[in-house]
Amino acid sequence: MDAPTGVREHCTIAATLDLVGSRSSLLLLREAALGTRRFAEFAVRTGLSEPMTARRLAELVDAGLLERADYREPGRRVRQEYRLTPAGLDFLPVITALRQWGDAHAGVPGGPPIAVAHAGCGGEVVAQVRCTHGHPVPPSEAVVTRLR
Amino acid sequence: MDAPTGVREHCTIAATLDLVGSRSSLLLLREAALGTRRFAEFAVRTGLSEPMTARRLAELVDAGLLERADYREPGRRVRQEYRLTPAGLDFLPVITALRQWGDAHAGVPGGPPIAVAHAGCGGEVVAQVRCTHGHPVPPSEAVVTRLR
């Protein structure tokens, strides 16, 4: 009678939030975007407890944003690592946009703790609202159509 | 002894999530971005209960993303409306990026319920990761520096 798996949301933003919208998931995705790979690093850098780190990392793997892989440094035993999948890489605009808003409006003492620059050019990396033709789209030029 | 107001996070993303990171806040900001102005519309369109709608709208006003304003249609009594402030408009890249990821990876039956187009040009509106010089920045070209 009820849906066996997943969520039946009518809005894709709501569906996204149901999937990865918790604070802990977003912090873990932030860390993955910054290059973190190992379980203990995720827990320390996000400040999340280990049980929560484990549960959310497993959810993100299930949701297809992260993948586990074996990882062997020469002469050491096999370890695990978590890496962004293509769907996880597609999430980078969200992380970038959150960081950008936070840097501008939720200033923390001492300033932002990380900086992201474009390799070579050195420009600051930001998320921009544009159309698929590459034009910047200010809010006044965005036309919203409700399809249903 | 403790901080009287606000949150002292070390990361601007975490600070942002503490401020407006709940599912209900993000759904309300989505609606504000789509042009919703009135209390009852916010509640119906997000599917949130009225108490939650009231509490979160007040939080968003306190946080400076929305502002209340009197609003009078000719011949009718004064009503209230909620509008995005400049800080709220700055949040549009986050909403756009969430919608974009959801449209691509969290498909809902019947397809996305809204479409956003660039006025005139007609191109689909998306969030793109770029540098401040305007170059598109693929994940491999983003250089992360931890400042502390």
Added chain:
DNA sequence: CGGTATCCTATAAGATACTG
């Protein structure tokens, strides 16, 4: 090191009823 099991608290969120 990379987790799991168990238990606990805080808060997100809904239901219902009511008010100016």
Added chain:
DNA sequence: CAGTATCTTATAGGATACCG
């Protein structure tokens, strides 16, 4: 229409202890 008051449930998340 635009909320508020009160109550309840579900879940996010932490603390602690333990395991292969």
